Amino acid sequence: MAEPIIDMRNIEKHFGSVIALAGVSVDVIPGECHCLLGDNGAGKSTFIKTMSGVHKPSAGEIFFEGKPMNFDSPRDSIDAGIATVYQDLAMIPLMSVARNFFMGNEPTRKIAGISFFDHQKANDVTMAEMKKMGINLRSPDQAVGTLSGGERQTVAIARAVHFGAKVLILDEPTSALGVRQTANVLATVDKVRSQGIGVVLITHNVRHAMAVGDRFTVLDRGKTLGTANRGEITPEELQDLMAGGQKLATLEGSLGGTV
Amino acid sequence: MTQTAEAAEAEAAEPEQPPVDERVKERSKFHQALIRPELGGIAGTILVFFFFFLTARDSGMFSPSGVLNWSIVSAQFIIIAVGACLLMIAGEFDLSVGSMIGFAGMSIALLSVSLGWPVWLAIIVTFILCMGVGALNGWLVIKTGLPSFIVTLAFLFILRGLTIFAAITTTNKTIVGGIRDVAEGDWLAPIFGGKIFTGFFQWMGDAGWIETFERGTRKGQPVVEGIPMLIVWALVLVIFGHWLLTKTKFGNWIFASGGDARSADYVGVPVNRVKILMFMFTAFCACVFATAQVMEFGSAGADRGLLKEFEAIISVVIGGALLTGGYGSVIGAALGAIIFGVVQQGLFFAGVESSLFRVFLGVILLLAVILNTYIRRMITGEK
Numbered sequence: 001m002a003e004p005i006i007d008m009r010n011i012e013k014h015f016g017s018v019i020a021l022a023g024v025s026v027d028v029i030p031g032e033c034h035c036l037l038g039d040n041g042a043g044k045s046t047f048i049k050t051m052s053g054v055h056k057p058s059a060g061e062i063f064f065e066g067k068p069m070n071f072d073s074p075r076d077s078i079d080a081g082i083a084t085v086y087q088d089l090a091m092i093p094l095m096s097v098a099r100n101f102f103m104g105n106e107p108t109r110k111i112a113g114i115s116f117f118d119h120q121k122a123n124d125v126t127m128a129e130m131k132k133m134g135i136n137l138r139s140p141d142q143a144v145g146t147l148s149g150g151e152r153q154t155v156a157i158a159r160a161v162h163f164g165a166k167v168l169i170l171d172e173p174t175s176a177l178g179v180r181q182t183a184n185v186l187a188t189v190d191k192v193r194s195q196g197i198g199v200v201l202i203t204h205n206v207r208h209a210m211a212v213g214d215r216f217t218v219l220d221r222g223k224t225l226g227t228a229n230r231g232e233i234t235p236e237e238l239q240d241l242m243a244g245g246q247k248l249a250t251l252e253g254s255l256g257g258t259v
Numbered sequence: 260m261t262q263t264a265e266a267a268e269a270e271a272a273e274p275e276q277p278p279v280d281e282r283v284k285e286r287s288k289f290h291q292a293l294i295r296p297e298l299g300g301i302a303g304t305i306l307v308f309f310f311f312f313l314t315a316r317d318s319g320m321f322s323p324s325g326v327l328n329w330s331i332v333s334a335q336f337i338i339i340a341v342g343a344c345l346l347m348i349a350g351e352f353d354l355s356v357g358s359m360i361g362f363a364g365m366s367i368a369l370l371s372v373s374l375g376w377p378v379w380l381a382i383i384v385t386f387i388l389c390m391g392v393g394a395l396n397g398w399l400v401i402k403t404g405l406p407s408f409i410v411t412l413a414f415l416f417i418l419r420g421l422t423i424f425a426a427i428t429t430t431n432k433t434i435v436g437g438i439r440d441v442a443e444g445d446w447l448a449p450i451f452g453g454k455i456f457t458g459f460f461q462w463m464g465d466a467g468w469i470e471t472f473e474r475g476t477r478k479g480q481p482v483v484e485g486i487p488m489l490i491v492w493a494l495v496l497v498i499f500g501h502w503l504l505t506k507t508k509f510g511n512w513i514f515a516s517g518g519d520a521r522s523a524d525y526v527g528v529p530v531n532r533v534k535i536l537m538f539m540f541t542a543f544c545a546c547v548f549a550t551a552q553v554m555e556f557g558s559a560g561a562d563r564g565l566l567k568e569f570e571a572i573i574s575v576v577i578g579g580a581l582l583t584g585g586y587g588s589v590i591g592a593a594l595g596a597i598i599f600g601v602v603q604q605g606l607f608f609a610g611v612e613s614s615l616f617r618v619f620l621g622v623i624l625l626l627a628v629i630l631n632t633y634i635r636r637m638i639t640g641e642k
Contacts, residue, residue: 054525075527086525092518094585094639095511103515104526106508116506145639 011060028198035209038219053077083160093145150181296579299631300594320608333600334493342544343571344592350517350584351407358418360564363549368435368559379447393542397535439557452554454485500589517584
């Protein structure tokens with residue numbers, strides 16, 4: 001097995017008297033899609049926020065490319081190569097696609113010693129990167145508000161990949177999307193993975209996880225319930241694990257097996 | 260062989276066309292050029308000039324001295340509108356601008372006239388003081404997480420109160436004069452209160468191109484002596500603001516901070532720094548206004564700048580900026596300020612009862628904002 005890019009060991013996070021994470025271990029290897037599953041309140045979001053530098057872990061170790069790491073801010077983890085695409089915080093709708101794409105990483109060009117925002121370069125790169133992801137923009141000046149939810153996620157993913165992410169964290173990228181848009185986003189995940197980037201996909205939809213995942217880790221009440229490889233676990237087992245055991249079986253029975 | 264070459268040629272000639280999405284309506288170039296944040300401001304400016312050209316043409320509004328009159332008033336509005344515009348796009352308000360103008364003017368007057376400091380030092384210290392207050396405003400907004408509306412409302416009262424207190428306790432008056440005498444020969448004062456191109460205007464007066472005074476002490480001098488520095492400041496600030504917002508990396512951060520501070524923070528935009536700097540820039544603009552006013556009048560009054568914060572905000576909103584931040588244009592704000600200045604002075608030239616100024620302004624504000632909302636929805640896909 002390849003060396004993991006990021007290895008998080010026994011991460012704990014306490015908020016006052018609340019123990020949000022009670023020892024979670026997850027590692028990500030290049031070119032895999034590691035699915036993080038769990039019900040609401042399982043600690044998925046808290047966990048990825050410690051990975052992306054938003055929260056500092058109360059205990060536990062983070063190894064990035066074999067070296068121990070301490071992220072003080074999101075900037076640190078971005079600089080290390082960890083990009084996070086948040087479900088609703090990915091893009092600013094009032095700004096153009098190109099401005100969003102380069103937000104925080106603006107290309108500049110010096111004219112007479114004064115540094116200017118290089119709009120030409122920003123526009124060209126945005127158009128090219130979006131084309132690679134299979135989205136044809138009308139123009140890079142188009143406001144992000146005019147894009148669909150799936151397209152916005154794709155812009156955010158393309159942005160992360162363009163800026164050299166080694167680990168891409170996707171926080172429930174499909175939860176607000178329709179069927180076709182979901183398929184597009186999952187296809188994008190596949191493209192990103194094939195470039196050797198480690199993808200962490202957070203979802204509570206087992207079918208979406210099964211579609212692209214190489215490994216599956218289930219979180220419950222701040223703990224890891226275990227990690228399974230693709231082919232070692234059935235969707236039903238995963239579903240039961242997520243819901244915390246047998247309870248769902250009875251619930252599923254009463255709903256006629258539709259969940 | 261030739262066939263394949265032809266095919267390849269055809270392919271080369273026609274670079275891979277992106278498939279056209281049938282759900283996207285084509286918009287004409289004209290339509291695209293038309294939809295921009297400044298459209299409301301441009302339309303309003305044309306309308307206002309058209310209106311006054313019809314009603315006040317013979318009143319001297321468009322003579323050299325008339326043009327200077329409304330240009331100065333517009334320039335005053337522009338100076339504070341540029342600051343308010345950038346701050347509003349960054350997602351914050353400053354309601355203390357008006358009080359800051361009174362405070363800055365009084366600070367210059369007290370330091371130079373009462374304490375006898377050189378005027379240049381009084382001006383520099385006042386700028387530092389005001390930008391410090393601006394930074395404090397920003398820091399409080401960020402640290403407390405309170406809306407800037409509340410924090411700066413507090414400073415509206417604090418600064419006004421301090422200004423009156425300082426004036427009364429040191430000079431026993433609320434208006435401190437005598438600045439023109441102490442500013443005589445100062446190197447920094449003319450940058451705010453002086454005029455440029457005076458020689459050119461004298462030449463135009465001598466040549467009979469513009470009117471000259473026919474009697475009195477200023478006989479032979481042109482009615483317009485030169486371009487006041489106030490107008491130069493307004494132009495410089497508009498150019499700087501527009502450049503900063505649209506042509507630099509920092510401008511992108513301003514949009515991002517106002518559009519969604521958390522998203523911006525997550526991708527590494529220094530949101531807090533951007534916001535505090537914009538509060539300081541707004542204070543800087545208020546200070547430019549105050550210094551120019553003090554140099555023009557030769558006095559400082561504790562009640563100067565009353566309601567200026569709202570006039571600045573109105574100019575910015577007429578100019579197409581979004582009250583909640585993340586969207587707007589400096590050029591638009593400047594046009595909003597011009598509308599404001601031209602209407603205020605134009606009604607005077609047209610001989611209209613001055614109380615109607617507010618009615619007129621309210622109507623323009625409403626029309627511009629409705630138009631702007633419509634345009635913004637077209638741009639951002641809300642509609």
